[in-house]
Amino acid sequence: MTSDRMTTSAGITVRSVRDDVRARARSASDVCRAALARIESLDPHLHAFNTVVGERALARAAEIDRDFDRWRDRPLVGVPVAVKDNMCTRGVRTTASSRMLEHYVPPYDATAVERLEAAGAVIVGKTNCDEFSMGSSNENSAFGPVHNPWALDRIPGGTSGGSAAAVAARITPLALGSDTGGSIRQPASLCGVVGLKPTYGRVSRYGLIAFASSLDQIGPIARTVDDAALALNVIAGADPRDATSAPEAVPDFTAALTGDVRGARIGVPRALLEHGVDVQVSRAIMTALDTLASRGATLVDVQLPHAEYAIPVYYLVATAEASSNLARYDGVRYGFRAAPGASHPAPGTQHSAPSTQHSALGTMYAQTRARGFGPEVKRRIMLGTYVLSAGYYDAYYLKAQQVRTLILRDYEQAFSGADAVDAIAMPTSPTPAFKIGERVDDPLQMYLADVFTVSANLTGLPAVSVPCGFADNGLPIGLQLTGRRFDEAGLLRLADAYQRDTEWWKPAPPIVTG
Amino acid sequence: MPSEFSRDQIAAIAALARLELDPAEVELFARQLGDILAYAEQVRRVDTTGVPPTASVVTRHATDRADELRPSLDRDVAIESAPDPALDAGFFKVPRVIG
Numbered sequence: 001m002t003s004d005r006m007t008t009s010a011g012i013t014v015r016s017v018r019d020d021v022r023a024r025a026r027s028a029s030d031v032c033r034a035a036l037a038r039i040e041s042l043d044p045h046l047h048a049f050n051t052v053v054g055e056r057a058l059a060r061a062a063e064i065d066r067d068f069d070r071w072r073d074r075p076l077v078g079v080p081v082a083v084k085d086n087m088c089t090r091g092v093r094t095t096a097s098s099r100m101l102e103h104y105v106p107p108y109d110a111t112a113v114e115r116l117e118a119a120g121a122v123i124v125g126k127t128n129c130d131e132f133s134m135g136s137s138n139e140n141s142a143f144g145p146v147h148n149p150w151a152l153d154r155i156p157g158g159t160s161g162g163s164a165a166a167v168a169a170r171i172t173p174l175a176l177g178s179d180t181g182g183s184i185r186q187p188a189s190l191c192g193v194v195g196l197k198p199t200y201g202r203v204s205r206y207g208l209i210a211f212a213s214s215l216d217q218i219g220p221i222a223r224t225v226d227d228a229a230l231a232l233n234v235i236a237g238a239d240p241r242d243a244t245s246a247p248e249a250v251p252d253f254t255a256a257l258t259g260d261v262r263g264a265r266i267g268v269p270r271a272l273l274e275h276g277v278d279v280q281v282s283r284a285i286m287t288a289l290d291t292l293a294s295r296g297a298t299l300v301d302v303q304l305p306h307a308e309y310a311i312p313v314y315y316l317v318a319t320a321e322a323s324s325n326l327a328r329y330d331g332v333r334y335g336f337r338a339a340p341g342a343s344h345p346a347p348g349t350q351h352s353a354p355s356t357q358h359s360a361l362g363t364m365y366a367q368t369r370a371r372g373f374g375p376e377v378k379r380r381i382m383l384g385t386y387v388l389s390a391g392y393y394d395a396y397y398l399k400a401q402q403v404r405t406l407i408l409r410d411y412e413q414a415f416s417g418a419d420a421v422d423a424i425a426m427p428t429s430p431t432p433a434f435k436i437g438e439r440v441d442d443p444l445q446m447y448l449a450d451v452f453t454v455s456a457n458l459t460g461l462p463a464v465s466v467p468c469g470f471a472d473n474g475l476p477i478g479l480q481l482t483g484r485r486f487d488e489a490g491l492l493r494l495a496d497a498y499q500r501d502t503e504w505w506k507p508a509p510p511i512v513t514g
Numbered sequence: 515m516p517s518e519f520s521r522d523q524i525a526a527i528a529a530l531a532r533l534e535l536d537p538a539e540v541e542l543f544a545r546q547l548g549d550i551l552a553y554a555e556q557v558r559r560v561d562t563t564g565v566p567p568t569a570s571v572v573t574r575h576a577t578d579r580a581d582e583l584r585p586s587l588d589r590d591v592a593i594e595s596a597p598d599p600a601l602d603a604g605f606f607k608v609p610r611v612i613g
Contacts, residue, residue: 107591200571214570240579244572312554323531330532332606337597340609360609362532370534375542378533382524382543383550385531395558396551401567403557408568444549460571485573 011506014079014173014227018120021078024068028078028122032061035080035124038171045511046147046169048162050085051093052125060122074120075234081116082166082175085126086133087218088207089113092123096209097141098131100335100372110207111242112176112218112235119234124172127162131374132326133180133211135159136449137439138187140376145436148191149509150475154433157187163221164191170512174231175221180211181314182428182453184219185465189428189478192467194495194505195221196228199486200460201246203232204239212321213244215314215457223505225466225496229253232488248486256489257496262296264494266481267414267421269304276451278431284469284477285427291501292425292494300421302414306406307455313407314454315447316387316400323384326377331368338367379443408459415484423481423494426452428465432475452480462488466495467504476504518548 020026036054043049057080064071064078071077083089086096088106095101109117117123130140138146138161146161148154149169156165160177164187167175177184179197188195196219203218210216220231232253239245268289273282293299331337340360373381387396414421430451439446456463461482468479479498483491499505519527524544528535535543593599598607 104595107587107595201573243575244570246572247574247577306560309557309560312557315550316554316557327532331597332608333593334595335597359611361611364609365532366534369532370536373533375539378535378539379543379546381531381533382527383547386527386547386551389527389530396554398567399557399560399562400554401569402562402565403560404568405565406560406562408571443546444553447550458568458571 011223011508012170012173013224014076014222014230017079017173018075018077018230022072028061028064029058031078032057032080032122032124035172038169039125042169042171042511045152046149046165047144048127048146048165048169048171049082049125050095050097050128050143050162053092053123056092057122057124060117064120064122071120074118075230076116077120079121079174080124080172081121082125082127082163082172083113083123084129084160084163084175084177086129086178086209087113087176088209089123089126092126094126094209096132097129097143098372098374098377099142100329102142102336104335106207108207111204111239113207115235116176121174127160127166127175129162130159131377132209132322133159133178133183134322134376134380136182136186136446137434138162139436139440140374142374147436148433149511150192151433152511153435154475155190155436157190157429157433159183159187160221161187164188164193164195167191167193167221167223168509170508173222174227176218176235177221178208178216178218179457180215181318181457182450184221185428185453185463185478185480186449188221189465189480190433190476192476192505192509193221193223194225194228194464194466195219196232196464196488196492197456197462198232198236198488199246199462201244202248202462202486202488203235204242204245206239206241210325212318213325214321215318217457225464225492225499226254226257228464229257229492246486251489253489253492256493258493259497259500261292261494261497264297264423265421266292266297266299266494267302267424268299269302269307269424269426272304272307273426276430277427280471281427281430281432281477285425285479288468288479288498289425292498295497295501297494300419302421302424304410304414306403306410309403310407310455310458311447311451313400313403314450314458315383316396317404317458319380319384320388320397321384323381323388326381329369329372330365336368336372338364338371340364376443404458407455411455411459411461411482422490423483426480428452428478428480432471432473432477456482461485462491464491464495466498468498468502469504517552519544
């Protein structure tokens with residue numbers, strides 16, 4: 001325990017582990033064993049992992065140590081990584097935290113997973129998340145909630161809550177998450193770590209279990225911006241297996257981290273921050289902006305007049321896409337199938353059902369989906385089915401897509417012209433982490449937690465959350481910066497400069513320090 | 515738009531979504547879907563005259579790839595994760611469709 005304690009208090013990073021392994025100061029196997037030991041001691045309290053792949057990880061680490069010359073120069077050599085359980089890992093159970101996929105073992109790897117492993121990273125496990133990435137608190141996992149390392153009775157945020165908790169608890173220095181409406185940034189903020197949602201298309205979605213395809217994006221969660229940049233270098237880039245992946249060239253994102261932000265213009269949408277933001281959160285954000293200003297950045301007011309519609313637009317668009325994407329779970333090709341049994345159809349279900357519903361096949365579909373999906377997934381499928389149905393499509397779905405255009409134009413305007421800004425700043429979450437159970441009975445209240453994060457998904461713009469303070473009760477607060485399309489370099493430069501001047505990312509949560 | 519859905523409306527949506535709901539779920543969703551849509555009503559107040567819809571934010575597609583044979587999953591591997599695979603025949607098996 002002593003050596004483990006020393007390692008954690010020193011605060012390992014992706015870069016320090018990589019450099020140690022590369023210099024043969026530590027073997028990949030040692031690093032891997034230490035990560036697995038931390039899972040064993042901490043995860044019973046956190047429940048950050050759905051699956052731990054100890055043997056597989058140790059075998060890979062041993063291979064790196066054995067064939068060292070081949071691996072030495074890989075950018076993530078020996079770095080232990082946790083992967084959200086909605087990305088396919090060949091031969092390793094991938095559940096999306098759903099009963100529907102509880103025993104699903106994919107026959108292929110997600111591109112992001114393949115690239116991590118090719119870069120020398122060692123996957124130690126698959127992290128807990130909200131079922132099919134639907135939620136804001138990680139309470140929608142079919143396997144039970146994740147606990148926030150800073151306060152075990154609080155939510156870690158969602159949906160990549162296990163990934164954020166694993167990094168915050170120093171279990172691994174890096175995790176992959178996915179972000180459809182804030183699912184990387186919000187848990188990163190609530191757990192006091194860095195979370196980056198890259199530009200839509202920057203990272204291939206091949207092998208990512210789809211929720212809302214026009215919004216989903218994979219990205220890194222780490223403790224430093226430098227580490228997030230190291231990871232983005234590896235996972236970014238075009239992929240012939242994802243037609244929406246972007247052909248844009250991938251720069252070395254770490255080269256952009258110069259600390260020099262003189263002349264950078266940061267937009268502040270003050271009108272947006274006036275309502276519903278916890279006073280300690282807004283104070284931390286304003287102090288963070290002063291810090292960036294003292295490094296030479298200029299703060300300017302920006303208007304985002306349609307931002308107030310982002311939540312309703314998001315929940316109409318995302319549920320519509322989800323109802324379509326999740327139609328594939330029908331008990332035929334993979335995943336759960338309900339055994340034939342007693343049916344308890346709701347009153348009225350029978351007479352309004354299409355003809356296949358009366359067949360044995362139709363019954364199997366409906367019962368498989370009834371028993372395989374949890375309540376939030378059913379709620380969103382129902383909402384999405386309704387807004388896409390005849391007679392309501394124009395009123396809700398089409399209208400939401402039009403307002404999406406207006407939100408996009410607000411951002412384009414802020415990022416262009418003589419008054420153009422380089423980034424837009426706001427809180428990641430309007431409040432610090434709330435208590436487990438506090439909002440479960442009120443889905444609408446839960447959706448409002450995403451008020452500052454969904455716009456980056458609707459617009460496709462890159463956004464990062466970086467630790468910027470603690471509330472009086474010791475819970476972390478995050479600053480969100482949104483950047484220009486495909487300008488992760490500029491965005492990360494600002495976030496890194498901020499980290500250089502602050503120490504919010506350094507303290508370890510009580511569960512680590514003991 | 516009613517602020518609460520009727521049971522028949524919920525049943526009709528569930529049928530379209532191929533979801534069997536129990537009576538408690540019907541009651542719950544009638545109320546919650548009504549609440550969420552009442553909140554979403556605000557987007558209908560926005561003037562969107564002449565505004566095109568955004569379905570995708572992809573700005574530039576990668577060039578089309580050549581249409582040629584490439585390696586893919588072996589058929590047996592693809593069907594072996596099925597709940598009821600017919601490995602010998604290379605099929606997915608499903609319950610009776612007709613009757």
